[in-house]
Amino acid sequence: FLHSNSALTKARNSYSFITTPARSSSSSTFIASTSTNKNPDVIVIGSGIGGLCAANILRHVHKKTVLVLESHYLPGGCAHTFPIKGYEFESGPTILLGCSKPPLNPLRQVLDICGLNVDWISYSSWGVLGDGDEQWDLELGRDASNRPKFDSIIEERSHSPALAKTEFAQLLEKTLPLIVPATEIPAMALRADSKVLFTLLAKHTKSLFKLLQLPDAGTGPFDPYMNGPIHTVTDPWLRSWLDGLAFSLSGLEAARTPASAMSYVLWDLHRDNGSLDYPKGGMKSLVNALVSGLGDDEIRLKSTVASIDIVGNRACGVTLKNGEKLVSNEGVICNAPLWCLRDLLKPAESDSGNGGVKTLLDEIRSVNMTRSYLHLHVGLDAEGIDQSKLKPHYTVWEKGMVGDSEHVCSELNMIAVSNVCNFDDSLEVPEGKIMMHAYACGNEEYGIWEDLSKEEYEALKKERAETLWSAIEKVVPDARERCEVEMIGSPLTHERFLRRPRGTYGAEVESLFQDGSTSVDGLVLCGDGIFPGIGLPSVALSGVSAANSFVGVWKQLQNY
Numbered sequence: 001f002l003h004s005n006s007a008l009t010k011a012r013n014s015y016s017f018i019t020t021p022a023r024s025s026s027s028s029t030f031i032a033s034t035s036t037n038k039n040p041d042v043i044v045i046g047s048g049i050g051g052l053c054a055a056n057i058l059r060h061v062h063k064k065t066v067l068v069l070e071s072h073y074l075p076g077g078c079a080h081t082f083p084i085k086g087y088e089f090e091s092g093p094t095i096l097l098g099c100s101k102p103p104l105n106p107l108r109q110v111l112d113i114c115g116l117n118v119d120w121i122s123y124s125s126w127g128v129l130g131d132g133d134e135q136w137d138l139e140l141g142r143d144a145s146n147r148p149k150f151d152s153i154i155e156e157r158s159h160s161p162a163l164a165k166t167e168f169a170q171l172l173e174k175t176l177p178l179i180v181p182a183t184e185i186p187a188m189a190l191r192a193d194s195k196v197l198f199t200l201l202a203k204h205t206k207s208l209f210k211l212l213q214l215p216d217a218g219t220g221p222f223d224p225y226m227n228g229p230i231h232t233v234t235d236p237w238l239r240s241w242l243d244g245l246a247f248s249l250s251g252l253e254a255a256r257t258p259a260s261a262m263s264y265v266l267w268d269l270h271r272d273n274g275s276l277d278y279p280k281g282g283m284k285s286l287v288n289a290l291v292s293g294l295g296d297d298e299i300r301l302k303s304t305v306a307s308i309d310i311v312g313n314r315a316c317g318v319t320l321k322n323g324e325k326l327v328s329n330e331g332v333i334c335n336a337p338l339w340c341l342r343d344l345l346k347p348a349e350s351d352s353g354n355g356g357v358k359t360l361l362d363e364i365r366s367v368n369m370t371r372s373y374l375h376l377h378v379g380l381d382a383e384g385i386d387q388s389k390l391k392p393h394y395t396v397w398e399k400g401m402v403g404d405s406e407h408v409c410s411e412l413n414m415i416a417v418s419n420v421c422n423f424d425d426s427l428e429v430p431e432g433k434i435m436m437h438a439y440a441c442g443n444e445e446y447g448i449w450e451d452l453s454k455e456e457y458e459a460l461k462k463e464r465a466e467t468l469w470s471a472i473e474k475v476v477p478d479a480r481e482r483c484e485v486e487m488i489g490s491p492l493t494h495e496r497f498l499r500r501p502r503g504t505y506g507a508e509v510e511s512l513f514q515d516g517s518t519s520v521d522g523l524v525l526c527g528d529g530i531f532p533g534i535g536l537p538s539v540a541l542s543g544v545s546a547a548n549s550f551v552g553v554w555k556q557l558q559n560y
């Protein structure tokens, strides 16, 4: 308790350092005065949630020294928060489940095992706004007769409700075995190499046995549950809903989303007391908690890694963009997106020990990207807005949910509107104001934004953001008159500030790395390019797995 309190103070201090322009512009890298100049055991490239989780597990559980190198001036990667005119806008995630009640997701497991505290706000419904007058609330959990509350939505919305309800009930039943890994196996049991079989055998034999009976051991896409042979969803409304739900998880329709992620989300949303969770104080408090778990000299911001130094076939450190060389005793964890990693691997033609690098580069070449994002962040005057009538989140289907010509996931159709001031009054916004974030999820084409003049670029931003504005207006009709801050983010903004090549949401499920192991000794990967892919719980899991592979099986088993 004492540790986490002092650590939080440290996080606050370091955050004020990060957000104070006068200080942050005074130096190109953040090197704490307490730096010991000793080589860390493990260097972590990137302070996304995956990298921060890996570093915390290494430090707190395995007692290794770490150094996290982040190219941005803010930590958190896609989950970072940025201050503008008194508002703390969130650049990405807001929707989480499995943080407030068991079974706890890997992210919450990391916080717990490392003694880091975040308070969680739970809520149990979000709004859905379709074309025309369509408007309904997705109520989570079960009703008095223990049926998913979602059944009554199906009843109202599907044209063949009896069929749709049966198909949904069967879907929940048939996907139940897939939640074994998420509900029975703690993240600490996993590791990014084949020795994972030993840890599972030693401590989780029954669950391992169940896992091995799953198709593809649970790592495949959801397709067999949407289109057969395991189960077929034929009802058009239900199919659209599942596609939309999947799309916000993976940037892909349901059939191409990881079956394990889909099954877990379906189970968790519709279980007894199903709810969603949000870190009180916003994503900043989550990132701060993870940063506070590291020593002052264990994270350096504005430190872009230019290459991973590989001698023979072993990763033994990195070179920064400013030429500084940093050596690690045991290896390197890369949390940067896979396409960034590609640029950090430079095989020397003359070195015959570079076979591992070439193999890894070939693997990365075969990874396909999902598309990008369009963002609209607004600060609004809240006078007269009755938040009790609003929801913390909306899914807006601008062109409808079930269309003949337009797929539910088609361009600028599904817009997420996040209204987190609805339930968290501790967020940083000026007095009497609220902030909203509307975004077109993972389907914005990067190509249309390339090679434009400044004028063309600004005009395109205005034009494309009209759809996002219209989504916000469905929630607050006079939003434009209330607006005092407006920021439109294109795929180029996404690429620049989230360091995501071509602004991508992440890797397509078919090309995810199955685990973080690589053909280069001492180089382990974590983040949303690694199974189970996109999402904070998933990247936390790959972070833990990467960290665990820096200790032997026996030590890992002793440590949890």
Ligand SMILES: Cc1cc2nc3c(=O)[nH]c(=O)nc-3n(C[C@H](O)[C@H](O)[C@H](O)COP(=O)(O)OP(=O)(O)OC[C@H]3O[C@@H](n4cnc5c(N)ncnc54)[C@H](O)[C@@H]3O)c2cc1C
Pocket (backbone or CB within 6 Å): 045, 046, 047, 048, 049, 050, 051, 069, 070, 071, 072, 075, 076, 077, 078, 079, 091, 092, 093, 094, 095, 096, 303, 304, 305, 306, 335, 336, 337, 340, 373, 439, 498, 499, 505, 506, 526, 527, 528, 529, 533, 534, 535, 536, 537, 539
């Ligand atoms: C708009 C949006 C909404 C989302 N909503 C949700 C949601 O509601 N719920 C959910 O669970 N998930 C959501 N996600 C997905 C989730 O945010 C991501 O999957 C997750 O944050 C990715 O984390 P990561 O650890 O893989 O890496 P990233 O967040 O990509 O972090 C990688 C880090 O590496 C750094 N880096 C890259 N190259 C270098 C280099 N050469 N040197 C040093 N540092 C480098 C980057 O700056 C970055 O900080 C959303 C994402 C977005 C964009």
